[in-house]
Amino acid sequence: MPKCRFKDVKIAGIVTCVPPLEKCIDEELALFGGNLKQLERLKKTIGLSKRRVVDDQTTAADLCEQAALHLIAESGLPLKQVDAVICVTQTPDYSQPCNAAVLHGRLGLSKNCAALDVNLGCSGYVYGLWLAHTMIASGGCKRVLLLAGDTISRLVNAKDRSVAPLFGDGGSATLIERSPGAPVAFFSLQTDGSGYDKLIVPAGGARCPRSAETALAVEDEAGNFRSLENLFMEGAEIFNFSITEEPRAVKELLEYAEVETDAVDYFVFHQANRYILGNIAKRLKLDLAKVPMQTVERYGNQSSASIPCAICGELATAISDRASTQALLSGFGVGLSWASALVELSDLSICELIDYSA
Amino acid sequence: MLTPYIMDLETFIKNFEEAVEDVEVGTLAGETVFRSLEQWDSLAVLTVIAMVDGEYDVRLKAKELKQVETLAALHALIAAKKAA
Numbered sequence: 001m002p003k004c005r006f007k008d009v010k011i012a013g014i015v016t017c018v019p020p021l022e023k024c025i026d027e028e029l030a031l032f033g034g035n036l037k038q039l040e041r042l043k044k045t046i047g048l049s050k051r052r053v054v055d056d057q058t059t060a061a062d063l064c065e066q067a068a069l070h071l072i073a074e075s076g077l078p079l080k081q082v083d084a085v086i087c088v089t090q091t092p093d094y095s096q097p098c099n100a101a102v103l104h105g106r107l108g109l110s111k112n113c114a115a116l117d118v119n120l121g122c123s124g125y126v127y128g129l130w131l132a133h134t135m136i137a138s139g140g141c142k143r144v145l146l147l148a149g150d151t152i153s154r155l156v157n158a159k160d161r162s163v164a165p166l167f168g169d170g171g172s173a174t175l176i177e178r179s180p181g182a183p184v185a186f187f188s189l190q191t192d193g194s195g196y197d198k199l200i201v202p203a204g205g206a207r208c209p210r211s212a213e214t215a216l217a218v219e220d221e222a223g224n225f226r227s228l229e230n231l232f233m234e235g236a237e238i239f240n241f242s243i244t245e246e247p248r249a250v251k252e253l254l255e256y257a258e259v260e261t262d263a264v265d266y267f268v269f270h271q272a273n274r275y276i277l278g279n280i281a282k283r284l285k286l287d288l289a290k291v292p293m294q295t296v297e298r299y300g301n302q303s304s305a306s307i308p309c310a311i312c313g314e315l316a317t318a319i320s321d322r323a324s325t326q327a328l329l330s331g332f333g334v335g336l337s338w339a340s341a342l343v344e345l346s347d348l349s350i351c352e353l354i355d356y357s358a
Numbered sequence: 359m360l361t362p363y364i365m366d367l368e369t370f371i372k373n374f375e376e377a378v379e380d381v382e383v384g385t386l387a388g389e390t391v392f393r394s395l396e397q398w399d400s401l402a403v404l405t406v407i408a409m410v411d412g413e414y415d416v417r418l419k420a421k422e423l424k425q426v427e428t429l430a431a432l433h434a435l436i437a438a439k440k441a442a
Contacts, residue, residue: 037380037397038399038401041379041380041397041399041401042401044379045379045401045404045405046401046404161400162400222399222400234420235400235403235404235420236400236403236404236407236419236420236423237419237420239404239407239408240407240411240417240418240419243408243411244411244417275404275408279408279412282412283412
C-alpha cells in the first residue's frame with residue numbers, strides 16, 4: 001500500500017456542522033413493519049439510535065460553508081492566505097461545476113487559489129488530509145482548506161431498512177498549514193475497486209442516466225424498497241470488508257510509523273455503526289476508552305464528515321487539555337476505499353461542533 | 359493435509375445461539391433450518407458472520423449463508439472453508 005510521512009505540516013483547526021433536525025429509530029417502528037423485537041435487536045446490537053438529517057433544501061455545500069465560515073471567523077484566517085480548497089463529497093450541489101469552486105465563490109476566496117473536488121465517501125476525510133499534506137509538503141501551498149461533507153440521507157429510500165436508519169448528514173472544514181517543526185504525520189491509502197458495486201448509487205451518472213425507470217422504487221426479497229437512484233448497500237459484504245481490512249491497515253500503519261498501539265491516544269474510526277467499530281476495536285485489542293463511538297449514535301453515519309465530527313464532538317476537551325494528542329484516524333467504505341493517518345491533534349486552535357442554521 | 363478438527367458441532371450451535379439475538383441457548387439443533395428462524399434477518403447475518411470470523415477465523419459470505427439449509431450443513435461449510 002502507498003504509505004508516506006510528512007514533516008512540517010499541521011492540522012490547525014477543525015469545525016463540523018450538523019443539521020438541527022433529529023430523527024430517532026424509536027419513532028420509526030412502521031419502517032420495521034411494527035416488528036418491535038427487530039427494532040430492539042438493531043438498537044442493542046448495531047447501536048442504531050439518533051441521527052441528524054437535512055431538509056430537502058439543504059446540501060452538503062451549505063453545511064461545509066457554515067463550518068468554514070465559523071473556522072475562518074474563530075481562527076482569524078485571512079481569506080487571501082488560503083492557497084487551495086479541497087472539497088470531499090459524493091453529494092455535490094451539481095454534477096458540474098465542482099463543490100470546491102462553488103464554495104470558493106461563496107466564501108470569497110482569492111483567485112490565487114486552487115479548488116478541486118474529491119469523489120470519496122467514508123475514506124474521504126483521510127484522503128483529503130493526505131492530499132492537503134502532499135500539496136503543502138511539495139511547497140506548492142502554505143494553507144489548504146479541506147471541506148468534507150455529505151448528505152447521504154437524501155440518497156436513501158425512506159422505506160429501505162438496510163440504509164435509512166443508518167445515515168445522517170454533516171459538513172466539516174479543516175485547516176491544514178505549513179508549520180516548520182510540526183510532528184511527523186503518517187498516512188496509508190488503499191483501494192479495492194472490484195467491490196465498487198457493494199455500496200453504490202447505480203443511476204444518475206453517465207453509465208445509467210436518470211429516467212422514469214430509474215426513479216421507480218422496487219421491493220427486494222427482504223421487503224425493502226429502493227430505486228436505482230437510491231443508495232444500495234450490501235451490508236454483510238461491507239461488514240466483512242471492514243473487519244478484514246481495517247485492523248490490518250491500522251496495524252500496518254503503526255508498524256510503518258514505529259509507534260506502539262498503546263502510545264496512540266485515540267483511534268478515530270469512520271463512524272459506520274457501533275457494531276462495526278466494536279468488532280474492529282476487538283480485533284485490534286484496543287482500549288475502548290480510546291475509541292470514540294458516540295458520534296454515530298447521536299448523528300448517524302455521516303460519510304466523509306464522520307471523522308471530523310467525532311473529533312469535534314467527542315475529543316475537543318480532551319485534546320485541548322493535553323500538550324500532545326496522537327490520533328489514528330481511519331476511514332473505510334464506498335469504493336471500496338480505505339485510508340488511515342497518524343496525526344497530532346493538540347495543535348488545533350479551534351475544534352468545535354456547531355448546528356446549522358438556515 | 360487435514361488436521362484433526364477441533365470445532366465440534368455442539369460448540370458451534372452454542373456459538374450460533376449466542377450470536378443471534380433473542381435465541382435461547384439450548385433451543386437449536388444440527389437439523390435446525392436456521393433461515394426459517396423468526397430471528398433470522400440481515401442483522402443475524404452480520405452477527406453470525408462476525409462470530410464465525412472471531413471464533414473460527416473464517417470469512418463467510420452472505421451468499422454462502424443462503425446456500426446451506428441446516429446448522430449442521432453450515433458447520434460443515436465452515437469446516438471445509440477452514441480446511442481449504
